[in-house]
Amino acid sequence: MMRVVSIPAALLIAFGVFAQTGGESGVTSADIAAGLADPTRWLTYSGDYSGQRHSPLRQITPRNVNRLVPQWTFQSGTYARGRGFETTPLALDGVLYATGPNGYAWALDARTGRPFWEYRRTLPNDLTYGASAPVNRGFGILGDRLFMVTQDAHLLAFDRRSGVLLWDVVLADYRIGYAATLAPLVVDDKVIVGISGGEYATRGFVDAYDPATGNRLWRLHTVPAPGEPGSETWPTDEAAERGGGGTWMTGSYDPELGLLYWGTGNPNPDFNGVGRVGDNLYTASLLAIEAETGKLRWHYQFTPHDTHDWDSNHVPVLATLRWNGADRRVVMVANRNGFFYVIDRVTGEFLLGKPFTATTWAREIGADGRPIVLNPDGSSGCLPDTYGGTNFNPPSYDPRLKLFFVSARETCAQFSPLEPVFTPGQVSVAGVVWADRDQAFGALRAIDVMTGEMKWEFRVPQPNFSGVMTTASGLVFTGDQEGNFIALDSASGKELWHYQTGTSIWGAAAMTYVLDGRQQVLIPSGSVLFSFALPAN
Amino acid sequence: MGRGLEVCAWLLLLSSAVSLARAEERNPFENDEVAIRTGAQLFAARCAVCHGPDAKGGLGPDLTQRWVRGETDESAFRIARNGVAGTTMPPSTAPDNELWAIVAHLRSISVVPALQSTGDAGRGRAVFADDCAGCHQVSGEGGALGPDLTRVGAGRSRAVLIEALRDPSASVALGFRTVTVAMRGGERVEGVVKGEDAFSIQVVTSDGELRAFPKRGIELERSKESLMPVFDTSRLSDTSLEDLLAYLGTLRGAQTNP
Numbered sequence A: 001m002m003r004v005v006s007i008p009a010a011l012l013i014a015f016g017v018f019a020q021t022g023g024e025s026g027v028t029s030a031d032i033a034a035g036l037a038d039p040t041r042w043l044t045y046s047g048d049y050s051g052q053r054h055s056p057l058r059q060i061t062p063r064n065v066n067r068l069v070p071q072w073t074f075q076s077g078t079y080a081r082g083r084g085f086e087t088t089p090l091a092l093d094g095v096l097y098a099t100g101p102n103g104y105a106w107a108l109d110a111r112t113g114r115p116f117w118e119y120r121r122t123l124p125n126d127l128t129y130g131a132s133a134p135v136n137r138g139f140g141i142l143g144d145r146l147f148m149v150t151q152d153a154h155l156l157a158f159d160r161r162s163g164v165l166l167w168d169v170v171l172a173d174y175r176i177g178y179a180a181t182l183a184p185l186v187v188d189d190k191v192i193v194g195i196s197g198g199e200y201a202t203r204g205f206v207d208a209y210d211p212a213t214g215n216r217l218w219r220l221h222t223v224p225a226p227g228e229p230g231s232e233t234w235p236t237d238e239a240a241e242r243g244g245g246g247t248w249m250t251g252s253y254d255p256e257l258g259l260l261y262w263g264t265g266n267p268n269p270d271f272n273g274v275g276r277v278g279d280n281l282y283t284a285s286l287l288a289i290e291a292e293t294g295k296l297r298w299h300y301q302f303t304p305h306d307t308h309d310w311d312s313n314h315v316p317v318l319a320t321l322r323w324n325g326a327d328r329r330v331v332m333v334a335n336r337n338g339f340f341y342v343i344d345r346v347t348g349e350f351l352l353g354k355p356f357t358a359t360t361w362a363r364e365i366g367a368d369g370r371p372i373v374l375n376p377d378g379s380s381g382c383l384p385d386t387y388g389g390t391n392f393n394p395p396s397y398d399p400r401l402k403l404f405f406v407s408a409r410e411t412c413a414q415f416s417p418l419e420p421v422f423t424p425g426q427v428s429v430a431g432v433v434w435a436d437r438d439q440a441f442g443a444l445r446a447i448d449v450m451t452g453e454m455k456w457e458f459r460v461p462q463p464n465f466s467g468v469m470t471t472a473s474g475l476v477f478t479g480d481q482e483g484n485f486i487a488l489d490s491a492s493g494k495e496l497w498h499y500q501t502g503t504s505i506w507g508a509a510a511m512t513y514v515l516d517g518r519q520q521v522l523i524p525s526g527s528v529l530f531s532f533a534l535p536a537n
Numbered sequence B: 001m002g003r004g005l006e007v008c009a010w011l012l013l014l015s016s017a018v019s020l021a022r023a024e025e026r027n028p029f030e031n032d033e034v035a036i037r038t039g040a041q042l043f044a045a046r047c048a049v050c051h052g053p054d055a056k057g058g059l060g061p062d063l064t065q066r067w068v069r070g071e072t073d074e075s076a077f078r079i080a081r082n083g084v085a086g087t088t089m090p091p092s093t094a095p096d097n098e099l100w101a102i103v104a105h106l107r108s109i110s111v112v113p114a115l116q117s118t119g120d121a122g123r124g125r126a127v128f129a130d131d132c133a134g135c136h137q138v139s140g141e142g143g144a145l146g147p148d149l150t151r152v153g154a155g156r157s158r159a160v161l162i163e164a165l166r167d168p169s170a171s172v173a174l175g176f177r178t179v180t181v182a183m184r185g186g187e188r189v190e191g192v193v194k195g196e197d198a199f200s201i202q203v204v205t206s207d208g209e210l211r212a213f214p215k216r217g218i219e220l221e222r223s224k225e226s227l228m229p230v231f232d233t234s235r236l237s238d239t240s241l242e243d244l245l246a247y248l249g250t251l252r253g254a255q256t257n258p
Helices: A007-014 A029-033 A237-241 B005-017 B033-046 B073-080 B097-109 B121-131 B157-165 B237-248
Strands: A069-075 A091-092 A095-099 A104-109 A116-121 A140-142 A144-147 A153-159 A166-171 A183-187 A190-194 A205-210 A216-221 A251-253 A257-264 A285-290 A296-301 A319-325 A326-334 A339-344 A352-355 A364-365 A371-373 A396-398 A403-410 A413-417 A431-435 A441-448 A454-459 A469-471 A473-479 A484-489 A493-500 A509-517 A519-527 A527-533 B177-183 B188-196 B198-203 B209-214 B217-223
Touching: A029 A140, A029 A183, A140 A183, A190 B209, A251 A431, A319 A396, A319 A519, A326 A403, A339 A364, A352 A364, A352 B121, A371 B097, A396 A469, A441 A473, A454 A484, A469 A509, A493 B217, B005 B097, B033 B097, B073 B097, B121 B237, B177 B198, B188 B209
Parallel strands: none
Antiparallel strands: A069 A527, A091 A095, A095 A104, A104 A116, A140 A144, A144 A153, A153 A166, A183 A190, A190 A205, A205 A216, A251 A257, A257 A285, A285 A296, A319 A326, A326 A339, A339 A352, A364 A371, A396 A403, A403 A441, A413 A431, A441 A454, A469 A473, A473 A484, A484 A493, A509 A519, A519 A527, B177 B188, B177 B217, B188 B198, B198 B209
């Protein structure tokens, strides 16, 4: 279990310990492992390896958050209409490093939002999944190098000071259907990435790369090869070879156990399971992977034989909970299938599964961790739609309150399979989804992690894709499909402040750090990155 | 024969016929019923995940209004082929005949045939001026509360129009749903909801004005009943209904085909 804070953040702020003067150059793996202990920094996608996206900062509080005002806006000049500006910027020594849609990236002055440099990748005009998801969720950093994946399924390394490209390696052939959108996770001396493209006849994997050279260190396929454990859950080698299982969201990491926690996506074809009878391991699952070797330690499958496109590409949230009288290292996931899970992250043992949305898919998760499915094919009733009870947008966890915060999507859909057609570079979803738009809405929900019960909710008109961040001062920052960036009281759900950004906050979650003694809160929306703080005086 | 095989057989049959088709040319499958059926299957397999099974939108936009707006098969083909830069609409490497078939399907579910009526369009125009124009616009003339009807004849069938007149609450489109805003001071404002978020609501009031209200301090009374009056036979005789339908059928905007 990581220690969340080792130094009282307020003390550091008060004495200006981290005031920006240039500082040391470069980031060590120990810096990343220290998480948010240095309040001037945000060095990895979720802030730290735990995936909690919970900041120890306390300058902005429930009492003063209503005075939050924009400090600057950065107009990126690029836009992914229909999706979002999904990045989490990294903060280091007064500089923000952010990626954007359509192959853009920047280094920005954190005081003004003015760019030091801009990078734009020349993308091929025959992109496959990368054209449908022209987005990117952020950089990884180590030393003076930044790491970024691309819509044409490459991994790039840049010099953070100049934006010069240092190396460029191919993850997979984009022409078949592969793409990459996640923020790389830097663990010790490795850059860990995953792949998108489960709507095409692809086979997912998690990779580790050498940050110095770009050489691949290991690859773990999420669908086993013939003869490997789990291959018996596929009827034919051919079905497994195109079985999907994308790995398109950044995972979490337990340095003491040396284990990565990484979600996997839907089996392919998405909506028709006739040709892939079986559980289809390791799709729609959580994998515990040895960071050193890439070996699979354990797995837990949320949705066996999924036929709803319910990827399990979520940020796994790590915590230690007092469970039946003993401390348990757990990993928590609010899943696209509408259930919230607590799993022992040492062994993979299922501890808790409770619905956090209204769903008729499964009655409950049995004691063995397997869902008791009521409505397997979704041809009737009212299931979470293809975007799920929640999606990849990051949740957050407040360890003091023991509350897990997630953007819930209440939708009502029915699924109709079609005969699949497999053509390289063409989607093979093999079905349609009928959603009742009149019954849909969204809600930020606070879940008691000990029971899985909802403590409070804050409703918004549409099912949304906003991420969540919490602070130790008792705030939840979230957004909605209507464009509001919102602060709520963590304990009660009371709305305290909002700001209309002008378009949906889609796939993005806020980050926060201290600059010149003042806590900043950043959120991307549309084509704009907003920076908020309390008034200077 | 499975649906996939049917698609393959049909594509094989027609591949030579369309091998010369280019984006600049007319859709070779316009009104071709076999092609339209195949296009429907291809649409379901490749497009519906974003645009919805009925093409009325999801994460992607509603595609059924393109032709009613007067746009062409050729422009739809170009978008399907090239995608839309800066959006999630990807380019396609599929053969021309597959894209033309998808376009033919979309057109078939978007554009209705010329409306048949025994009425007189001239008399119908007068009925419209008396009973409809207060709330509906045609070519920029009329009220703003209800939907613009400039091209209604291209996109709405006779049955749909009759239902909209005789039983307007049977189906109320998004953007025209009824709300009454009750304020603390006792003022009540009735209108249709144009937009809302968690904190505010935007309304066109029943007298045609744009008003917005913060949600704090008001009560919202939503109704499934349309603000459109029920035009039953006591209000609109069968004869006048036929006249009105004849007039509405002429409102096809730039759309002249089929």
